[in-house]
Amino acid sequence: MTAFPDVSKIAYEGPDSKNPLAFRWYNEEEVVEGRTMKDHFRFSVVYWHTFRGTGADPFGPGTMQRPWDDGTDSLENAVRRVRVAFEFMEKLGAPFYAFHDRDVAPEGKTLADTNRNLDAVVAVLKEEQQRTGIALLWGTANLFSNPRYVHGAATSCNSDAFAFAAAQVKKCLEVTLELGGANYVFWGGREGYQNLYNTDMRRELDHLGAFLHMAVDYAKSIGFRGQFLIEPKPKEPTKHQYDSDAAACINFLRAYDLLGHFKLNIETNHATLAGHTMMHELEYAGIQGVLGSIDANTGDLLLGWDTDQFPTDYYLTTQCMLSILKFGGLSPGGVNFDAKVRRESFEPIDLFHAHIGGMDAFARGLKIAAAIRAHGELASLLKQRYASWDRGIGEIIESGKADFKTLAVYMLDKGDIAPNTSGRQEMLEHLINRYL
Ligand code: XLS
Ligand code: NI
Ligand code: NI
Numbered sequence: 001m002t003a004f005p006d007v008s009k010i011a012y013e014g015p016d017s018k019n020p021l022a023f024r025w026y027n028e029e030e031v032v033e034g035r036t037m038k039d040h041f042r043f044s045v046v047y048w049h050t051f052r053g054t055g056a057d058p059f060g061p062g063t064m065q066r067p068w069d070d071g072t073d074s075l076e077n078a079v080r081r082v083r084v085a086f087e088f089m090e091k092l093g094a095p096f097y098a099f100h101d102r103d104v105a106p107e108g109k110t111l112a113d114t115n116r117n118l119d120a121v122v123a124v125l126k127e128e129q130q131r132t133g134i135a136l137l138w139g140t141a142n143l144f145s146n147p148r149y150v151h152g153a154a155t156s157c158n159s160d161a162f163a164f165a166a167a168q169v170k171k172c173l174e175v176t177l178e179l180g181g182a183n184y185v186f187w188g189g190r191e192g193y194q195n196l197y198n199t200d201m202r203r204e205l206d207h208l209g210a211f212l213h214m215a216v217d218y219a220k221s222i223g224f225r226g227q228f229l230i231e232p233k234p235k236e237p238t239k240h241q242y243d244s245d246a247a248a249c250i251n252f253l254r255a256y257d258l259l260g261h262f263k264l265n266i267e268t269n270h271a272t273l274a275g276h277t278m279m280h281e282l283e284y285a286g287i288q289g290v291l292g293s294i295d296a297n298t299g300d301l302l303l304g305w306d307t308d309q310f311p312t313d314y315y316l317t318t319q320c321m322l323s324i325l326k327f328g329g330l331s332p333g334g335v336n337f338d339a340k341v342r343r344e345s346f347e348p349i350d351l352f353h354a355h356i357g358g359m360d361a362f363a364r365g366l367k368i369a370a371a372i373r374a375h376g377e378l379a380s381l382l383k384q385r386y387a388s389w390d391r392g393i394g395e396i397i398e399s400g401k402a403d404f405k406t407l408a409v410y411m412l413d414k415g416d417i418a419p420n421t422s423g424r425q426e427m428l429e430h431l432i433n434r435y436l
Contacts, residue, residue: 003068003084007091007352021352025363028093032370033325040324040366042334043359044096044137047103049308049340050351051085056343063346073106075117079124086128092355096137098185098336101172102145111164115171122175129179137183137334138229138265138293139176141168144189144237152190154211155204155242162207169215177224182332183293184224185265186212187231192238205242209256216261227332229265229292232281234274236306245274246284253290263292267338268316269299269306279319286327293333294320296358310339310358314436317365318372325369335362368435377431381424388418 013022028038054062068084070077082104089097105121108114129135143153143165151157153165176184191208193199216228230253234244243249246264253259264285271281285291298311311317324330337358341350372378388394393410396402411417 001068001080001083003087004091004348004352007349009091010093010352010356021356023356023363024360025367026356026359027363032366033373035329037363037366038095039331040329041359041362042096042137042331043094043362044098044334044336045085045089045092045094045355046336046338047085047097047099049338050088051081052103053340055341055346060343063343064341065346065348067348075106075120078105078117078121082121082124082128086132086134088351089134090132092352092359094134094355094359096135096182096334096336098136098138098140098338100140100142101168101175102142107146111167118171118175122178126179136176136179136181137336138185138226139172139179139181140185140187141165141172142189143168149190152192152204152238154208155191157198157200162211166211166214169211170218173215173219173224174222176226177222181226182334183227183229183265184219185229185231185293186215187265188233188241188243190237191243192235192241194239205252205256208242209252209258212256212258212262216258227292228262229333230262231265231267231270231295232274233267233270233306236273245271245276246281246288246290250285250288250290259290263290263333265293265295265333265336266291267295267297268311268320269297269308270295272299272301273304273306277319278316279323282320282323282327286323291324291327291330293330294324294335295338296320296335296362297337297339307342308338308340309342310337310354312357312361314361314364314368315432317361318368318432318436319365321362321365321369322372325366325373371435372432375435378428381428385421385423 007021011022012027013019013024015024017024026037028036030037032040053064055064056062068080085097101118104125105117108117143149148161148164149156151161154162156162173184193201230243230249232243232245232249233241235241242252246266249264250259253262266278266281266285268278271278282291296311297308298313298316300307300309337355339354339358341354345354389398
């Protein structure tokens with residue numbers, strides 16, 4: 001069986017190609033800054049949007065044509081979907097994928113049935129991984145779709161929901177280990193609140209901290225060495241998600257003594273929902289030493305929700321790659337397309353167009369960022385801007401040898417500060433355009 005009979009392996013044809021089913025920039029063997037593109041990006045396809053997305057929105061049902069899918073939640077259908085997924089990823093040339101437990105296998109009547117279903121599908125995933133060499137970037141547990149999680153999972157007011165979530169994450173860690181997953185992700189799902197009148201925030205956060213400690217301990221006990229990642233998001237589905245942005249996550253991890261065990265998985269559309277740019281979130285995570293991986297997508301700034309569109313904007317991908325290169329890359333994380341084709345793009349071939357466009361946009365962004373870095377102009381302007389810290393009083397302050405008294409003596413003697421220089425905002429924005 002083949003699900004994509006008209007598509008052969010997507011090839012790199014170079015910038016002049018007019019073939020939409022070819023890469024113009026992503027050349028997996030090409031070396032940039034000492035690393036192949038394949039290793040820079042570690043591109044990953046998500047199971048949930050790409051193989052489970054229906055195109056439904058609040059105003060109408062699904063539109064996606066997926067001829068291999070019989071519309072049932074049977075195990076047989078789930079297994080057929082695995083074969084299609086690997087055919088797709090193989091033809092695309094994506095080295096990784098990511099899934100939630102419930103994307104790949106149906107829930108049964110009891111937790112035991114559900115675990116058995118998962119085991120059955122995981123055996124097929126493993127077989128396909130071995131056949132193709134495609135690897136698991138990360139696994140995660142869906143702790144938000146089933147109505148039992150209506151009030152959250154680890155932060156639910158119902159302690160049984162916490163216990164069920166623990167059992168579910170335990171199993172998901174086991175299968176992620178079984179499949180050699182490089183990371184394990186915790187996105188908050190419904191961990192947040194709609195209303196503070198009915199919320200004991202202190203208790204909920206304590207429970208979340210305890211839950212993550214249990215996960216760390218269990219992973220250690222089974223020998224799972226993948227990187228744990230938290231994925232910040234400010235809102236949706238709840239009004240306020242506890243992991244609202246990189247800074248909030250880092251504060252939470254530090255407060256609950258978890259910082260050594262986690263890094264962050266930064267998602268573009270979540271950054272913009274938080275009122276930040278993606279580059280802001282990457283820089284903040286990077287300077288704190290917790291930049292782990294990215295969920296690559298983009299929002300629509302005219303729509304105020306998580307539309308998870310595929311990224312095609314070179315400014316965005318250039319900014320991402322400037323930060324990622326600066327902090328030494330993402331591995332063992334990667335560039336995971338947590339993105340979906342829009343409702344109007346309902347044919348199977350659109351899945352190829354979407355991913356090729358995203359991969360090319362990142363490859364182009366990498367080349368632009370590398371050119372900016374190689375030229376060194378931006379770096380030297382930055383260095384120049386902070387030159388007052390490399391000598392004189394700046395150097396004394398940075399070395400920790402100043403205090404309020406000595407600084408007052410210095411300023412009383414000097415009378416006023418050295419004149420400020422221009423920030424050159426427009427010049428810098430214009431400078432970046434030279435490389436695009
Ligand atoms: C939802 C999140 C989700 C995570 C995985 O907004 O992006 O898809 O990446 O649970
Ligand atoms: Ni995501
Ligand atoms: Ni998202």
